[in-house]
Amino acid sequence: MIFGFNGDQIYVLLIDRENQLKNVISEYALPGNLIRDDENLDMAAERVLKELTGLSVIYLEQFGAFGDPDRIKKKEDQPWLKAVRSIPNARVITVGYYSLIRMSDYELNPSSFAKNAKWMPLNSIKKLPFDHLKILNSSIEFLRSNTKIKPIGFNLLPEKFTLNQMLKLYEAIFNKKIDNRNFRRKIINLNILDKLEEKQSGVAHKPANYYKFNKKRYETYLESGFFKFEF
Amino acid sequence: MIFGFNGDQIYVLLIDRENQLKNVISEYALPGNLIRDDENLDMAAERVLKELTGLSVIYLEQFGAFGDPDRIKKKEDQPWLKAVRSIPNARVITVGYYSLIRMSDYELNPSSFAKNAKWMPLNSIKKLPFDHLKILNSSIEFLRSNTKIKPIGFNLLPEKFTLNQMLKLYEAIFNKKIDNRNFRRKIINLNILDKLEEKQSGVAHKPANYYKFNKKRYETYLESGFFKFEF
DNA sequence: ATTACTTAATGTCATAATAACGCTTTAACA
DNA sequence: TGTTAAAGCGTTATTATGACATTAAGTAAT
Known part of the structure; x- marks a missing residue:
């Protein structure tokens, strides 16, 4: 698959x-x-x-x-x-x-x-x-x-991605609408994303910030516990 | 296995x-x-x-x-x-x-x-x-x-069991001590146990109550959601 | 230069779940 | 009647969750 x-x-x-x-x-x-x-x-x-x-x-x-x-x-x-x-x-x-x-x-x-x-x-x-x-x-x-227990979704996203792209991915995986404010809070609190300086460009609206997955930080967390990823 | x-x-x-x-x-x-x-x-x-x-x-x-x-x-x-x-x-x-x-x-x-x-x-x-x-x-x-997501432990317990037996089982599975008061509350609140009339006998202290797993009720819950079983 | 338009980003509050405890009650046995 | 071991009840502080509405930052059109 x-x-x-x-x-x-x-x-x-x-x-x-x-x-x-x-x-x-x-x-x-x-x-x-x-x-x-x-x-x-x-x-x-x-x-x-x-x-x-x-x-x-x-x-x-x-x-x-x-x-x-x-x-x-x-x-x-x-x-x-x-x-x-x-x-x-x-x-x-x-x-x-x-x-x-x-x-x-x-x-x-x-x-x-x-x-x-x-x-x-x-x-x-x-x-x-x-x-x-x-x-x-x-x-x-x-x-x-x-x-639900690991943030594997990163493998499906480009290297740099916006939180909205990520939200869309999760909505696609779970096949349901997810509240964007709660989603952001949860993802940010996991502390495994690095906010980049770079922003979206060429869009006719407020550009979104790019983020990057911090694999090292993620692995540190993994050792000491367990993620819960429910929406 | x-x-x-x-x-x-x-x-x-x-x-x-x-x-x-x-x-x-x-x-x-x-x-x-x-x-x-x-x-x-x-x-x-x-x-x-x-x-x-x-x-x-x-x-x-x-x-x-x-x-x-x-x-x-x-x-x-x-x-x-x-x-x-x-x-x-x-x-x-x-x-x-x-x-x-x-x-x-x-x-x-x-x-x-x-x-x-x-x-x-x-x-x-x-x-x-x-x-x-x-x-x-x-x-x-x-x-x-x-x-952690399904109460499968019942399959390892006798038909009638005490909450302490169940606690011991979970401690054995997760290989750690679990607070008995919180455990009881959580299990009871799941509403998938039937408290029986019968009690332990032959023990030199307050006998424990026997409980039974209510499979039917459990399946009703399964359909409408998802268990979370963390200790 | 102004306005319209579009999507990003953010804050609050009420409620529920959790973890960490202390204390009382109970029933059997000696 | 006292001792014992576990049952059973309760509190509190902390954290997680879900529901919800407005402002911000850019481009495009005039």
Whole structure:
């Protein structure tokens, strides 16, 4: 699950399976790949992410394992299984990871796999092949409950951001309106933001101040306690 | 991970591998088994739990997947892999589930597998084979953060319990002293306990009142919100 | 130069939740 | 009847929360 944010809504990176299955109409699915014998789960997730986006050192966290047995019958639907010719009816277990990336930083990696990758607004995704919708929903739930205890949202924002951008992100994650005054107070009190000198420019209104995430200060806090992030 | 509570500390059910490996001194490991082709992950976890404890309809939740590649070299250390003769060097991915069971309800199931099962105090477990210690620690972390948002502790207590028993359980889970007066107030205010008529007997002091968990009321609350359980 | 327009930024107050305590009450046993 | 161990009640200071309305700072239009 690769989440992105464009300042307004949450996006998810999907892969068009069309190229791999000529006889099926264009259909988007979650990215994924088989694990190699010489890597652990985290490494595999990092590799797949890198193959797709060209990005590394990204927030990446496991959120669950999935594996219904009826997948066995569907080998022909799972392009990546074609590589495993030695196993006639492979049972597939998916280990789900989610990553949060800055869409602004993101450039599609010109690898063959990534050519047919596409950002889709989270809210517009109503159907996905296999159990991918279940996986998607599970990852969102995980993202939400994680956001309640850690300020992970920073990974989705640009390096410098305004408090309103951040507010919009949180509204997108929790899918509800949040009072901006209370939000500001809470975020500021956490003491993990540095207010920059720089302001927005070229806007036809009062420019917003830019802030930056102070990771060092954040880690100090983490050791000595526990965040609560509820809105 | 099978957690139990005896009124004083948290226990974990371990399996003695001795019977399976004659040339190794007695060594305890986490219970586990291979998944079957016709079951999903949840079903497999339930089955293994049932094989071990004879219990079903137990609190059971997935907490993570684990799989370092160096396991490949250790097939001879993994008794259950002997069943898979067709795969010379099987890569093993563990999907971890944890369950909470009432030690009082528990009777060792007289199956061959369970004969060498043993309850071990959580705090006394300093070393386990393979990556089992990592898995154990991960499950405890999961148990803690889960206990902070849901009152899952009831699954570890007997049907009828006193508030002090419950307090002791929470102290064991979080590994710290909790003020009993504040604890009581908080728990009572949640409104998910039924105070019974029955009291403790045979104690040389004021007997404690028994309480019972009201699951129905709890579920009503769940729908309309979210628990917070911090001490 | 003035005004209009748009979004950023800020303050207060009532209420609820929390943590840290002290003290009294109770029932069983010796 | 006294002792004991825990139950049970209560207070207070502090902090967190939610609800709410106005002013500030820039650009654009006239």
